[in-house]
Structures are given as C-alpha cells and as structure tokens.
Amino acid sequence: MTTSGASNSTPGTLYVVATPIGNLDDISARALKVLGDVSLIAAEDTRHSARLLQHFGIATPLAACHEHNERDQGGRFLARLLGGEDVALISDAGTPLISDPGYHLVRQARAAGVAVVPVPGACALIAALSAAGLPSDRFIFEGFLPAKTAGRRARLEQVKEEPRTLIFYEAPHRILECLEDMQVVFGAERPALLARELTKTFETLKGLPLAELSAWVAADSNQQRGECVVLVAGWQAPEGEAAVSAEALRVLELLLKEMPLKRAAALAAEITGVRKNLLYQAALARQNDA
Numbered sequence: 475m476t477t478s479g480a481s482n483s484t485p486g487t488l489y490v491v492a493t494p495i496g497n498l499d500d501i502s503a504r505a506l507k508v509l510g511d512v513s514l515i516a517a518e519d520t521r522h523s524a525r526l527l528q529h530f531g532i533a534t535p536l537a538a539c540h541e542h543n544e545r546d547q548g549g550r551f552l553a554r555l556l557g558g559e560d561v562a563l564i565s566d567a568g569t570p571l572i573s574d575p576g577y578h579l580v581r582q583a584r585a586a587g588v589a590v591v592p593v594p595g596a597c598a599l600i601a602a603l604s605a606a607g608l609p610s611d612r613f614i615f616e617g618f619l620p621a622k623t624a625g626r627r628a629r630l631e632q633v634k635e636e637p638r639t640l641i642f643y644e645a646p647h648r649i650l651e652c653l654e655d656m657q658v659v660f661g662a663e664r665p666a667l668l669a670r671e672l673t674k675t676f677e678t679l680k681g682l683p684l685a686e687l688s689a690w691v692a693a694d695s696n697q698q699r700g701e702c703v704v705l706v707a708g709w710q711a712p713e714g715e716a717a718v719s720a721e722a723l724r725v726l727e728l729l730l731k732e733m734p735l736k737r738a739a740a741l742a743a744e745i746t747g748v749r750k751n752l753l754y755q756a757a758l759a760r761q762n763d764a
C-alpha cells in the first residue's frame with residue numbers, strides 16, 4: 475500500500491470501505507487498518523466522518539465525495555489514485571453505493587484501470603434480511619420508494635407479483651403511509667417485517683401481515699422514528715380455485731348448465747385462457763358442493 479502524496483507510475487487502489495450503521499463495534503479490523511493507511515478518505519459528509527475517525531484515533535485527511543460533487547470531483551480523486559496514492563471511499567453509514575454516493579467514482583476508477591477493492595461490513599438491508607425469517611435465497615432490493623403516494627403505489631404495482639423477498643429503505647416520517655400503500659397494493663395478508671434502528675439501542679424487528687404491521691406502527695409513534703428497512707414476502711401464485719378469476723368461474727358455471735363437466739372445463743379454458751386442469755378442479759368442487 476502506498477502512503478503520502480508521492481507520485482508513482484503504478485496507480486493506487488480505491489478501497490470501498492463499509493462503516494457501521496449504528497453500533498461502532500461493527501467496524502472491521504481491516505476497515506480500521508485501511509482507513510489508517512490510505513492517503514485520503516473520500517467521504518459523503520466530512521464532518522460526520524471526522525467524528526467516526528476521531529473515535530478510532532485515525533488522522534487520515536478527508537475530502538468530500540457526495541452526490542452533488544461526485545461526478546465533477548471524481549477527477550480529483552482519480553488524479554490522486556493515478557498518481558499512485560491509495561484512497562478509501564466511505565459513506566455516512568454502512569456500505570458505500572448502497573443508496574449512497576460512490577457509483578460514479580467507482581465507475582471512473584475502474585474505467586481508468588485503477589484497482590477497486592471492497593472492504594465489506596455493515597449494510598442495513600443485509601442485516602435486516604439476515605434476521606427477518608423471510609425467504610433469503612432470492613431477494614430484490616428496491617432502495618427508497620418515491621416520496622408521494624401516487625408514485626409510490628405505481629412503483630409497488632411494478633413489483634406486486636414479484637416472487638422474491640422485497641426489501642425497501644424508508645424514511646421514518648413516511649413509514650406509516652408507506653406501509654398503508656403496501657397494504658393496498660400487496661394486500662392485507664402479505665407477510666412483512668419492519669427492521670428499525672438496527673444495531674442501536676432501540677433496535678426493533680417486528681414481523682406481521684401488512685395490515686397488522688401498519689396498525690401496530692400507527693398505534694405507537696415511537697415506531698415512526700429512527701431508521702428503517704421494510705421487508706415484504708414475495709408474491710405467491712394462488713392455488714386451487716383462488717387462481718381462477720371470477721370471470722372464468724362465471725363462464726364455467728354457464729357452460730356447466732349446458733354440457734358435461736369435462737367438456738365445460740375444456741371449453742371454459744379455451745374461452746378464458748385459464749388452465750383446463752384448474753377449471754376442471756373448480757367444476758368438481760362445485761359438483762361436490764351441490
């Protein structure tokens with residue numbers, strides 16, 4: 475690792491360093507070593523990060539790298555990297571680039587042939603998923619939803635039938651309306667979990683169906699404070715008669731009055747596009763109920 479500002483023909487390394495999301499003990503030994511060894515730390519908010527570095531006795535200089543200057547100022551960091559210095563990128567909390575700045579700098583560095591090395595650590599979505607008890611083999615991260623109801627519901631509609639576990643970040647002052655919109659779009663019964671203030675004193679993980687979760691948050695204003703991640707179980711295709719639309723059942727019932735069950739199911743399938751077997755099962759259930 476290169477230290478100080480000496481020019482060098484070999485480019486330095488850009489380290490993408492995760493910092494804690496609350497509990498400072500979550501910083502890794504490797505993160506501390508890298509932050510202490512690099513020439514410069516590119517930070518989302520230098521004042522915020524100065525407190526973190528001070529806590530760990532690290533005196534490496536800081537320079538701002540936030541969403542407003544990242545594209546333009548990236549060249550400044552790149553020049554230092556190309557001059558042979560190592561630079562660390564950090565954000566206010568957790569893993570840089572994950573709903574945080576850093577994407578442009580990482581892209582520019584890679585395009586310039588600079589080695590980009592991750593130094594992994596805390597990340598709120600992964601911490602929440604690891605303790606949620608929702609399927610974790612496949613999941614999607616949607617980041618922050620639009621702030622207004624119309625935009626938020628439109629985005630939720632796009633993932634309404636997504637079978638993988640859904641993960642969202644949300645601001646505390648919008649958590650209630652967010653859960654209410656989720657209930658409208660995904661349905662009252664869809665399992666969900668609110669992970670709030672992870673790794674901090676008031677850490678709360680509450681798993682309930684959406685309607686109950688939203689009522690629980692509405693009833694306790696403390697649950698509308700702090701930082702939160704919302705996880706929602708993926709969509710499950712309805713089975714049996716629930717998978718057959720009301721219109722398909724109406725067609726089936728009309729045909730059952732005119733012809734034998736098997737023929738009625740086959741014809742209803744052709745008319746409605748619903749699977750023949752599902753309609754056959756629905757017809758059988760109707761016959762048994764009669």
Ligand code: SAM
Nearest residue numbers: 495568569572573597598643644671672701702
């Ligand atoms: N880069 C961060 C990460 O790796 O998770 C995320 C940064 S994003 C600007 C901030 C959002 O992350 C918060 O609004 C919240 O949704 C989530 N978050 C961060 N820290 C959290 C915590 N301790 N508990 C719950 N959610 C947290």
